[in-house]
Amino acid sequence: MRVLITREKSQAEKTAKLLEKEGFEPVIFPTIRFEKVDFDEKAVLQADIIIFSSQNAVKFLFEKLSPEKISNKTVIATGEKTAKLLEKKGLKPLIPEIYSAEGVYKLLSKIPDLKNKKIAVIRPVEGVNTLFELMQNKTDIYPVPVYKTVENIPENLKEVKNLLSSGKINLVVFTSPSTFKNFIKIIDKSLLRNTKVAVIGTTTQKALEKEGITPDIIPSKFTMEELIKNIKQQLF
Known part of the structure; x- marks a missing residue:
C-alpha cells in the first residue's frame, strides 16, 4: 500500500521509516523546504x-x-x-x-x-x-x-504524477497547509480524487477544505504516530 509523504525531505525520511515498520510502501515527495x-x-x-x-x-x-x-x-x-x-x-x-x-x-x-x-x-x-x-x-x-517555508520541486515529479493518474497511490499525507498549497501548484488537485487523503491538524484540514477537498483521515491527536495508527485502522 503506497503512501505519498509531502513534508520536507529530512522529516519525510523519518516518516517513511515509521510507515515501513507498519508495512506501508512510502513515497517521499517533499513539496517544501526550509530556509x-x-x-x-x-x-x-x-x-x-x-x-x-x-x-x-x-x-x-x-x-x-x-x-x-x-x-x-x-x-x-x-x-x-x-x-x-x-x-x-x-x-x-x-x-x-x-x-x-x-x-x-x-x-x-x-x-x-x-x-x-x-x-x-x-x-x-x-x-x-x-x-x-x-x-x-x-x-x-x-x-x-x-x-521560511519555500516551494520545492521534487525530482520524482513525473513519476508521482503517473502514479496518481493511474490510482497507484493509496494515500497522500499533508502535514501543514504549505505542503498542500505547494502540492497543488505542481500537481493538479483533481488527481487527489484517485486516492485517499490524510492530514495532521485542523489548520491543514481547513486549507484542503478551502480547495473543495475533504480529508479522509484526521487524527484526534496531531502527531505522526497517531496518524499512522489511524491509517492502519482505516486502510487495512
Missing part, C-alpha cells in the same frame, strides 16, 4: 513567555541564540516532539492538552497576570495567525519568524 531568516534577538529576550510552534522553530532559533538566554522564561511547546527537542536544550516547556492554537490559548489563559506579559511566538514567516486572533487585546503577543 533560515535573520531575526532580532531582542524580540525574543524581551518576552516573558516564548511559544515554539514547531521543531523547526526550535532548530532555527538556537542556531543564533543560546538556550541559556531564555532559561528564566516560561516556554511553551505546541507538541510532544517540539517539547522533547526543547528538553534536550535544557528547557522545561509547558505543553497544551490539544496541539493547536486553541490548545495554546487555553494553556495561556491559566497563566497569572497574563495581560502584563509579553509573548513571543517563534514560527515561520508564513505562520497562521489563529493564536493572535484569539489573544487580541488580551496581552502583548507578537511573532518572531526564524525561518
Whole structure:
C-alpha cells in the first residue's frame, strides 16, 4: 500500500521509516523546504513567555541564540516532539492538552497576570495567525519568524504524477497547509480524487477544505504516530 509523504525531505525520511515498520510502501515527495531568516534577538529576550510552534522553530532559533538566554522564561511547546527537542536544550516547556492554537490559548489563559506579559511566538514567516486572533487585546503577543517555508520541486515529479493518474497511490499525507498549497501548484488537485487523503491538524484540514477537498483521515491527536495508527485502522 503506497503512501505519498509531502513534508520536507529530512522529516519525510523519518516518516517513511515509521510507515515501513507498519508495512506501508512510502513515497517521499517533499513539496517544501526550509530556509533560515535573520531575526532580532531582542524580540525574543524581551518576552516573558516564548511559544515554539514547531521543531523547526526550535532548530532555527538556537542556531543564533543560546538556550541559556531564555532559561528564566516560561516556554511553551505546541507538541510532544517540539517539547522533547526543547528538553534536550535544557528547557522545561509547558505543553497544551490539544496541539493547536486553541490548545495554546487555553494553556495561556491559566497563566497569572497574563495581560502584563509579553509573548513571543517563534514560527515561520508564513505562520497562521489563529493564536493572535484569539489573544487580541488580551496581552502583548507578537511573532518572531526564524525561518521560511519555500516551494520545492521534487525530482520524482513525473513519476508521482503517473502514479496518481493511474490510482497507484493509496494515500497522500499533508502535514501543514504549505505542503498542500505547494502540492497543488505542481500537481493538479483533481488527481487527489484517485486516492485517499490524510492530514495532521485542523489548520491543514481547513486549507484542503478551502480547495473543495475533504480529508479522509484526521487524527484526534496531531502527531505522526497517531496518524499512522489511524491509517492502519482505516486502510487495512
